[in-house]
Amino acid sequence: MFPQQTLIARIASALPPLIARYPGWQPANTAWFEEAVQQAEHFHVPVPLVGAFSAGKSSLVNAVLGQPLLSAQVTPETTVPAEVSYGTTESLMGRTADGRRVALTRERIEANELSEFADGGVLELVVTAPNLATLPHIQLVDMPGWDSNISAHAMAVDRYAPRALAYGVVVSASEGTLHRSIRDALLSLKTLSKPVFVVISKTEQKTPEDVEAVAKVVASEVEQALGSAPFMIVKTSARKRQVAELLQALAYLENESQNLFAQFVGRPFQEQLQSLIAHINILANADDLDGERIQAERAQLQAAMETYRQKVAQEAQRLDAQIPLVLRHYEQDLENRLTGDLDSLANRVLAGADITPAVHSAARQCLEKIVAVEFADSMKAFLGRVADAMPRNLTPPSLPSVPDDASPAAASGAGGGIDTLHVLRDASAGAAAGAALGSVVPVIGTAAGAAVGAVLGAARAFIAGRSSKPEHVSSQVVDNPAARARAQLEQVKQRLLTGFIPEVVAQSTQSLRSVLTQQVQTVKRQLGERAQAELASRQAALDALAAQLAKSQAERARALAQYHADLAQLDDWQIQLSAAARAQVN
Template sequence: MKVTSEYKQKFIMLKEIQDKYGIDSTETKEIIDGIDYYRVNTPVVGNFSTGKSSMINAIIGEHLLSVDITPETAVPTEIYYGDNKVFQYTNEGVVERKVEELPLKGLTIQTTNLVKIEYKNDFLEEIKSVNIVDLPGFDTSFELHNRAIDQYLPNSLAYLLVVSSDEPVLKESISEFLKELKVYNMPVYVVITKSNRLDEDELKECKALLKKLVGKIVERDDVKVVTVDSYGDVDVEELKEILRDIQKQTGRIFVNKYSKMLRNSTRLAEVYLEERIDKATLSTSKLEQEQEKVEKKMKAITLEIEKEKNNFSKQAQICINTIRERITGDLEATLPTISAMLENGSDITDKINSVVRRSVRIGINTEFEPKLKKYVEHISDMITIELPNNDIIINNVNAKLTDNVAEEITKSALPVILAGVGFLLTPVAAVIGGIVGITADVIHNISNNKKKQREVDKAAKQVVEEVAKQTSISIESEINKYIDTINKNIEKDVLKQKAILEKSLSDIKIDISIEESDRSKDIEELENDLEIIKTFKNDNLDNNIEDEEVSLEE
C-alpha cells in the first residue's frame, strides 16, 4: 500500500485547515516536506577487517565502498536508493562528489565525519525505505562504537552483525554492544563473512556457535545466521532476503510513526474548533469572562509547573550523585583488569568505555528514568484543559489516546544522555593514551617486578580517577541539558495552548458581528472541519497495522 502518499495527503488536509483559521502550520509543513525522504536504518557493525564493506558491495552488486582501508581511513557511510549522488560531510561542510569517483579514496576520520551515497540500483530500489549504514570496526575507536548506538539506534529496525569466519568470537566491545541492543529489544542478524575458508562441517559448527553466543546475550532463540564468502558469491540471496524482510516491516513502522505525528499535530486545531463551536452563542460579556478564566487558569498552571520543576530538579541531583558513585565504584572494581592490560601493553580504551556506558546505562534505567516518567506524568495531568466534550492535554498527552508520551520521553533519555557523555569523553581517550605511553616507557626501564607493578597500578589508578572525574562532570551536564530541553518544550506547549484558546475567543467576538445566517454557515464549516480533525485524531489508534511495504513514490 502506498502509505507515503496517503499520509502526505492527510497532512496536507490538516495544513489547509490550520491555514484557513490562522493556526501555525510550520511543523505540519516540515512533516510534509520530510515524508518522501523517510527511511529506516540498518547499521552494519563488527570488528575491523571482517569484510563489512565487501559484503555490502556484494549485496548491491557494485564496487561502491573501498575495501582497502585502515582504521584511520574507515569512515561511516550510508547507502540508499536515490539519484546517483555522493555527499562527503567534512569538518568544513558538505562536499558533493561524483558517483564516478566511487569508491572514494584518501578519506580519514579526522577530516570526514560521514559519507552518504544515493545510488540508483535495482536491488536498492527493492529496499528503498532502508538506509544501509556501513560503520567502522568497533576496535577502530570507542567514539565510533558509541555512534553505532547513540546516533543510529532511534531510527533503526535491525542491526547486521558481521563476524569473520577465521575469528568467530565476540570480543568484549561487541558483547557490550549487544547488551545495549537488548535493552531496546533491537533485532540482530549475524553474517559470517569469508565463509569459503571453512569446510562444510566447520561452517555449520561456526554458525551454531555464533547463534548460541549472540542468542544468549540478546536473550532470543530466533537469531538468524547467514554466510557470504570473500567475494559475496555464497548465500548472497539469503542476505538480500533479510533486507527485503526489513523493507516489509518499514510500512508498519512508518504508519505507527506518522499516525502518532498526525494525532499529535491535530491537538491545537481541535481545541480551537471545539471552542469556536461551543461558545458561538455566548455574548461579548460572557466571552470576556471566559478570557479571564483562561488567564487565571494559565497563571495557576505556570505556578504549579514551576513547583514541580523545582522538585524534580532536586530529585535529579540525587540521581546524578548516585550515578556518579556507581561509575566510580565500577571503574575502581576494574583496577586489577586495567593494571593487567597496561602491563601487557593492551589497549584499555574499549574496556574503559564499556564500563562507563554500562554504569551510565544501569544508573539512568534504575535511578533517573522512573523519576523522569513520574515528572512528565504529573506535568501532563497538571496542564489538562477541560473542554466540553473531551480533555486536551499539553505535550501530546490525551487520556483517550494510546500514545504514552511519558513512556516515549523516558525511553529517549538513555540514548540522548549517553550520546552526550560519549562525545564529552572523547578527549579523555587522549589523556588515557598519554598515561599509557608514559607508563610503557617507565616500566620498560624497570627490571624489578614489584617496582614495575607499583608503577602499573599507579597508572591504572590515575586512569580511573581521570575517567571518573570527567564522566561525573559530563553526566551531570547531559542530564541537566536533557531536563532543560523537556522543560522548554513544556513551556512552549503551554504558551501554544494559551494562544490557541485566546485566538478562538477573539475570533468568536468577530463572529458576533456577522449576520445570523452567515454565522450558521460558518458553524457548519467549523463542524465539518472538526469531523476531519477527529478522524485524524483516531488514525491507527489501535496500532494494529500489519507489516506492509512502504511505497516511496517518485
C-alpha cells in the same frame, strides 16, 4: 509507500489552504508540517551493520547492490559510515561533521578518497540497485569496525539507535567468534533493548558443516551478551553474491518499519490535526458562548495555565532532586568497574599502551546503564505526572479509534524458532517510547562525549606524572627481573588507584551532572512551550469567536458553515489515518 505514508502525502497537498483560514491556530512545533512532508517523502529506517574491522561488511553491501561501490581496501583509521538506500535516481553525497554536503563520484568512493568526512562525517548514497527496490524504507549503514577506534561504537549507538529497529552483527566464518570488543559493545544494544540479527560472512572459506558450527557459536555469544537470542541468523558470501538470507532479514525490517512510521510520523501528524480541530471547535461555538462567558473562559484558561506551570516547576524540582542519587550510583559503578580492571590497566600502562579506550568503554557502559534505565525511569514518571496535570481545557480531544477487526499476523525467523514479528514489534514500541521521552540516547551521547574529555584529561595528567616521577624500584629487587616487574606493577596500580581512577570518576561525574541537569531544564522548557502554544491557540479562537458574535447573522452563518465543512474534512482524514495505521500494525 506505506498506506499511511501515501495518505499523509495526499493530505499534505490539500491542507495548506485549510490551515490558512485559521491564522490564530498556533501549533507547538511550528515546523511540524514541513517535517511531515519530508518524512512522507523520505522515511528510512537505519539498519547498522556492525562488527570487527575486516568482517566483510563493505563487501557484503556491495554484493547486495550487485556492484562494487564501497571500498573494501581500507584501514581502521580511514573508514567512514556509509548510509545506503534505494532511489529511482542515483545520488552520491558526503556530509562532513559540520553538516556541509559534498557531491561524490563513484571513482572517489571506490578509491576511498574520503578523508574530509572522517571524524563525524558520513556518506549518503542513494542507488538504483534492484535488490533494494523492494526495501524502499531500509537504509543499510556500513559502520566502521567497532574495534577500530573509540568513536565507532559511540557513533553506531548515538546516531542510529533512536530510529533503528535492529542491528546486524557481521562475523566472518574465518574468525568464527565475536571479538571481545564487539561483545562489550553489544552491552549498549542490550541496555537500549535493540534486537540483532547475526550475519555470518565469507562462508565460502569454510565447509557447510563448519559454517553451521560457527553460526551456533556466534549466536550463543550474542545471546550471552544481550540476554536474548538473535532474531535471525543468516549466512552469506559476498564473493559468490549469496545474500538471499540477508535480504530476507531486511524484508522483515521493511515490513515492520510501517509501524515505526505510524509512531514517529503518523501519530504526531494526527496530534497536530487534533489540535487544529480543537481550535475550530471553539470557533464553531458548540458550547453557545456569549461575550461574558468568553471572558470567563479566557480567565479560566489563564488560571489553569498558571497552575500547570507551577506543577511543571514542582515536578522538575522533584526530578532534579533525584539526580544526586543517579550520580552516586554512576560513581560507584564506574569506580567498581575500573578497580576490578586494575591489573589489566596497570599492565597496559607498563607496556606503553593507551588505556583511554578501555577507560572510556567502562565509563560509557556505566553511563548507558544509569541514563537509559535509572534516569529514563525517573524522566518517564516525571512526564506521566506532568501529563496528568495538564488542564483539560488545554488538552486536545483523543484521536479517533478504529475497530480492530484483524489479528496480528505471525512470523518466525530462520534462526531457530524466534518469533521475529514479536521481537521487532517490541523494538518498534521501544523506539516509539524513546521518542515520546525525547529519547535518552542523545543524553547518553552528550554525556559520553563529555566523559571522553574527562578521561583524556586524566590520562594526560597521569602520563605527565609518570614522566616527571617514574616508578622507583628499591635496590633490593633491581637484579631480580620478576621481583622488579611485580614492584613496578604494584606502583602503577597504586598510582591508578589513588590518582587516576578517582580523577576519572570525579570529572566524568561532574560532566554527567551538567548534562542531566540541562536535560531536565530542556524538557521543562519544551513542556512550557507546548502548553503556551495551546493556550495561545485557544485564546486566539476565543478572540475570533468574540469578533464573530459582533457580525451579522448572515456572516456568522457563512463562517459556521465553513467551520463545519473543515471539521468534517479533518475528522474524515483522522479516521482514514487511524485506519491506515491500524492496518499497518495488523
